[in-house]
Amino acid sequence: MLKTIKVKLNTPADRSYSIVIGRGIMKDAGKTLKKLGAGRDLFLITDSNVNRLYGKTALKSFRSGGFENTGKFVINAGEAGKSLDSFLKIQGALYDFDRSGDRQVVVVTLGGGVPGDLGGFIAGTYKRGISFIQIPTTLLGFVDCGLGGKTAVNFREAKNSIGIFWQPKLVYMDLDTLKTLPPREIKSGLAETLKYGVICAPTLFDYLEFNSDRLLALDMASYEKIIPVCVKIKADITSADERDEKDIRIMLNFGHTAGHAIEAATGYRKYTHGEAISLGMLIAGGISKELGLFRDADLFRLENLIDNLGLPVKLTGCKVSSVLEAMKHDKKFKSGVNRFILPVKIGACKVADNIPEKVIAKAIKSRMV
Numbered sequence: 304m305l306k307t308i309k310v311k312l313n314t315p316a317d318r319s320y321s322i323v324i325g326r327g328i329m330k331d332a333g334k335t336l337k338k339l340g341a342g343r344d345l346f347l348i349t350d351s352n353v354n355r356l357y358g359k360t361a362l363k364s365f366r367s368g369g370f371e372n373t374g375k376f377v378i379n380a381g382e383a384g385k386s387l388d389s390f391l392k393i394q395g396a397l398y399d400f401d402r403s404g405d406r407q408v409v410v411v412t413l414g415g416g417v418p419g420d421l422g423g424f425i426a427g428t429y430k431r432g433i434s435f436i437q438i439p440t441t442l443l444g445f446v447d448c449g450l451g452g453k454t455a456v457n458f459r460e461a462k463n464s465i466g467i468f469w470q471p472k473l474v475y476m477d478l479d480t481l482k483t484l485p486p487r488e489i490k491s492g493l494a495e496t497l498k499y500g501v502i503c504a505p506t507l508f509d510y511l512e513f514n515s516d517r518l519l520a521l522d523m524a525s526y527e528k529i530i531p532v533c534v535k536i537k538a539d540i541t542s543a544d545e546r547d548e549k550d551i552r553i554m555l556n557f558g559h560t561a562g563h564a565i566e567a568a569t570g571y572r573k574y575t576h577g578e579a580i581s582l583g584m585l586i587a588g589g590i591s592k593e594l595g596l597f598r599d600a601d602l603f604r605l606e607n608l609i610d611n612l613g614l615p616v617k618l619t620g621c622k623v624s625s626v627l628e629a630m631k632h633d634k635k636f637k638s639g640v641n642r643f644i645l646p647v648k649i650g651a652c653k654v655a656d657n658i659p660e661k662v663i664a665k666a667i668k669s670r671m672v
């Protein structure tokens with residue numbers, strides 16, 4: 304299988320790019336990247352886990368594809384690496400690598416959200432912006448953070464609070480990298496796929512319901528089906544609302560208002576991102592039900608699917624008050640007014656502002672019993 308999906312971005316200038324999806328294509332990455340003409344020298348940013356698994360294959364492919372001058376920076380694996388400290392270290396290494404100083408370096412990120420978000424931020428700020436290419440290797444990277452141009456580092460207790468929009472020139476996905484992903488990370492990525500089902504793709508939701516066992520058993524044919532569906536949705540949403548200004552892209556944040564707060568309230572250790580947003584989706588569903596917008600039966604379906612995909616439906620390890628407090632740092636909060644993406648049925652959501660705190664607290668509490 305080899306598929307290409309386009310992100311169309313025409314203003315202010317044409318910055319459209321392709322997302323290439325295939326299997327066993329890591330070894331051909333160099334040729335494809337070279338053909339794109341995005342840079343003469345190539346600087347790879349990856350993390351220690353991914354470097355061990357794919358660093359050699361990727362660099363070999365870049366060299367055989369025609370990149371004579373390559374450099375590499377390996378971050379320690381884990382969310383702690385997505386920091387201003389790493390940002391400065393990598394900027395220093397990139398500066399040293401870019402001896403000619405003529406902005407002919409292309410940054411390539413290889414891995415999950417940490418190398419992707421951090422590497423994109425580095426590419427977008429080095430000398431006011433150089434080209435970058437993303438090679439995600441995680442399910443979360445394939446369906447969400449590996450495309451769309453949101454780049455950032457974490458700062459204090461807030462995730463992704465310092466960053467910019469900087470679009471890649473290409474996203475290159477070798478689905479076979481899923482085979483080396485720990486099962487907990489697969490489940491974490493599945494949470495983002497089911498998010499798409501709830502916000503706009505009821506048939507994808509049905510597919511996930513009928514195929515949860517296959518997905519958990521890493522049946523690659525099922526991933527070949529669902530990943531391009533999610534990529535196409537994200538590509539279209541990015542094309543329609545690149546900078547998250549039109550209440551379109553914000554739908555991708557379904558489950559993230561409470562989810563990010565849960566991650567923060569539990570010190571980013573207890574739950575993976577997908578686990579936290581699974582709880583966040585259930586809390587948003589609970590709020591929506593309380594407001595009379597979402598049927599009991601649909602909340603039940605959502606809870607069942609989350610459970611069947613091996614994701615948590617019960618919140619432990621923090622207090623309601625600490626989740627509420629952490630929510631106040633959410634980027635969607637404006638002048639102290641909260642903002643949630645609420646499901647109205649499986650396949651449709653709406654933006655809701657200023658939800659009474661007691662309704663939110665009740666929905667959080669209902670996940671704790």
Ligand code: GLY
Pocket residue numbers: 447448451453552553555556
């Ligand atoms: N992950 C949410 C977005 O890309 O907008």
